[in-house]
Amino acid sequence: MWTLDSLASLSREELLHLALASPEVIQGTSPSVANARAMSEIHTGSDGADSLEALEQAPPEDPYWDEARKHQIRVQGISDDVNGLSMSVDRLSSYVGISSITAALKVIVRCAPQARPLLTHNNQTETALPSRANSPPPELANNHPLALPTQQEGERLIESYFDRCHPFFPLIDERKFWATYLHGNRTDPQWLALLNIVFAVGSLASSTADNQAHYTYFNRSRRHMSLDSFGSGNIEVLQALGIMCGYYMHYLNRPNEAHSLMGGTLRMATSLGLHREYSERSDTSRQLAQPEEEEEAISPEMRRRMWWSLFCLDAWASTTTGRPSLGRMGPSITVMKPGTAANAVSRSGRLACANTDIRQVPTVIMPNSPQFMDQLKLLPLTHASTFCAIATKIQDRLVESPLLPHAETGAYDTQIMKWHEELPSILSSYDEQCPEFLHRVRCVMRWRWHNIRIVLHRPILLTTALRRCAWADLTADEKFAVEKCRTAASTTIEELNRDCMSDLISGWNAVWFCFQACMVPLVSLFSDASQPEEVEKWKASIETALSFFNRIRDWSIAAKRSADAVSRLYAAYKAQKTTPPQPSIPPTPQMQQQAYAMSNSFYNNFEASQQPFDFDAAGLQNWPNANMNDPNYLNYFWDDMMWDTNLPDMQDAPFGMSNVYDFTGAAQDSGMDGAYWMHGN
Numbered sequence: 001m002w003t004l005d006s007l008a009s010l011s012r013e014e015l016l017h018l019a020l021a022s023p024e025v026i027q028g029t030s031p032s033v034a035n036a037r038a039m040s041e042i043h044t045g046s047d048g049a050d051s052l053e054a055l056e057q058a059p060p061e062d063p064y065w066d067e068a069r070k071h072q073i074r075v076q077g078i079s080d081d082v083n084g085l086s087m088s089v090d091r092l093s094s095y096v097g098i099s100s101i102t103a104a105l106k107v108i109v110r111c112a113p114q115a116r117p118l119l120t121h122n123n124q125t126e127t128a129l130p131s132r133a134n135s136p137p138p139e140l141a142n143n144h145p146l147a148l149p150t151q152q153e154g155e156r157l158i159e160s161y162f163d164r165c166h167p168f169f170p171l172i173d174e175r176k177f178w179a180t181y182l183h184g185n186r187t188d189p190q191w192l193a194l195l196n197i198v199f200a201v202g203s204l205a206s207s208t209a210d211n212q213a214h215y216t217y218f219n220r221s222r223r224h225m226s227l228d229s230f231g232s233g234n235i236e237v238l239q240a241l242g243i244m245c246g247y248y249m250h251y252l253n254r255p256n257e258a259h260s261l262m263g264g265t266l267r268m269a270t271s272l273g274l275h276r277e278y279s280e281r282s283d284t285s286r287q288l289a290q291p292e293e294e295e296e297a298i299s300p301e302m303r304r305r306m307w308w309s310l311f312c313l314d315a316w317a318s319t320t321t322g323r324p325s326l327g328r329m330g331p332s333i334t335v336m337k338p339g340t341a342a343n344a345v346s347r348s349g350r351l352a353c354a355n356t357d358i359r360q361v362p363t364v365i366m367p368n369s370p371q372f373m374d375q376l377k378l379l380p381l382t383h384a385s386t387f388c389a390i391a392t393k394i395q396d397r398l399v400e401s402p403l404l405p406h407a408e409t410g411a412y413d414t415q416i417m418k419w420h421e422e423l424p425s426i427l428s429s430y431d432e433q434c435p436e437f438l439h440r441v442r443c444v445m446r447w448r449w450h451n452i453r454i455v456l457h458r459p460i461l462l463t464t465a466l467r468r469c470a471w472a473d474l475t476a477d478e479k480f481a482v483e484k485c486r487t488a489a490s491t492t493i494e495e496l497n498r499d500c501m502s503d504l505i506s507g508w509n510a511v512w513f514c515f516q517a518c519m520v521p522l523v524s525l526f527s528d529a530s531q532p533e534e535v536e537k538w539k540a541s542i543e544t545a546l547s548f549f550n551r552i553r554d555w556s557i558a559a560k561r562s563a564d565a566v567s568r569l570y571a572a573y574k575a576q577k578t579t580p581p582q583p584s585i586p587p588t589p590q591m592q593q594q595a596y597a598m599s600n601s602f603y604n605n606f607e608a609s610q611q612p613f614d615f616d617a618a619g620l621q622n623w624p625n626a627n628m629n630d631p632n633y634l635n636y637f638w639d640d641m642m643w644d645t646n647l648p649d650m651q652d653a654p655f656g657m658s659n660v661y662d663f664t665g666a667a668q669d670s671g672m673d674g675a676y677w678m679h680g681n
Helices: 004-008 012-021 023-028 031-044 051-056 063-075 101-111 113-120 151-164 174-183 189-205 213-223 227-231 235-251 255-271 280-287 291-296 300-318 370-376 379-400 406-421 436-466 476-499 504-527 532-551 559-578 589-604 617-625 631-641
Strands: 343-345 351-353 363-365
Touching: 101 436, 101 504, 113 559, 151 174, 151 189, 151 436, 174 189, 189 213, 189 235, 189 504, 213 235, 235 255, 235 300, 255 300, 300 379, 379 406, 379 436, 406 436, 406 476, 436 476, 436 504, 476 504, 476 532, 504 532, 504 559, 532 559
Parallel strands: none
Antiparallel strands: 343 351, 351 363
């Protein structure tokens, strides 16, 4: 029987040989379970063995009991901070992975635990939004389910929707929608649900961050839908749900509800067969339909647009949460990309219409014609669907294994770069003139391109930060990945500061991507001071971002909180630089017990809903002993830390909690402590 002392004298190779040859491992426990048990002991720090010994020796506890205990102590009363922006403390929690902001924030806390007092400081004298009108317009005070705005106001809101939001996800037939609205003879729930959510998003897009009118239209839309709607198989209900949970609800910071509803919406789309490409025989069947049935039929291209719009909305919402895609892409999805079957916009920006006779030369629709402008609004989706397919692969791989092999990371980066190189110049070059609606989409597409590269390379940055490695000590592959991540972040901040348009859709997205990018220089500042010239660049990026947040406040409800969060982290870095370094003292059992006692005493001073982030002093004392070069250990570290989202509250009174309108439940968690932040779409 091996003892702890006898194992301590063995070399690494001997330990590996012993572990692999052990009958308990071979016959009784799978390697994955054995590794999970071993890594669980590493985290608890229950013994004094170094990380390798703890990795190879499984603890005696039953994994089921351990999982139940973990659920009990971690799920109850911890925060639901999907976006990481508010850094608020809520009673509920939801899972986020390595792709989320939470991972970067936790690394900063690990690298600089002294930042905690600055993060917990909250200025209660500031308000979240400017003062608002004392009474709503008459058309918004009407709670009748059939209430509609005036004809003039309705047309303005619809124009705003199709000009500023429709190009992102063109899942509505614009001409058919306008015809139905102007005819004005429909009052069925399906149409009113779709119409009111279009009003809501159009109202949102046409105003500044202090607008509240959009929520009235959202409430009206919700009244026309219920759980029974998922069984209706109605295209207009599908479109309304897609816009609501795929886009609008993220502005309300209801990401978990949106995430759940979007799953049902995608399954409704599959029930309608939108995920499949059909043969010519199906088109022949459509031609034999009765005239009224043919009028209601959906064209193959419209079906493609609806599916890929939903696909992109789901991908945009989940790529930065670290959650699995749950099969939105796979061999069973055979529907063609939009714009690839009949019409295509060439790289020069002209529309080429394919002819049924392949011997004929395709006709060209000249720029500025109505047909060209209609098709130009569909161009972003054609290329966004390809981008989201790549992003989905990256998302699922990072969920599976946060630390990808360098070769695989490089291969994904090559795919992303190739995608951008193959974009039409009207979507990739800021120097080429384009309509205003396309300029907005073009900017956001470029910010997303930078963001997915940040997400792809950030795990290496976080890993090297946890190891507190100087630049000279990194491997060539690590330097390559870290430099790409830092460059993408600095470029993001520079470009959105320069190119962001003065409207809410642009500001909403820009602030989120800027906040994401800020985590890269912040992590770098806290973890690597070995490059003075680079440190100055990181500081310059943070200061540019803070200036941008202040400038864009009228167009983003999150700008103020983003500036607050980044400025506090930046202040924590400055405070760290002015604090003399303390000599490192090896921990003793007595020190560990004292640290645990201090930590427990600290937690006991808070209510269950007010507990600060999980600062395990004893765990930090043991941190240098861990084998940070072991990918299995680091993977377990990410899995463990993702549920620990108890970060300090930096939340003002949430948006909409006024007496002017009924915004009850507008936030993900209602009440004065509810979070109200969103991630960009």
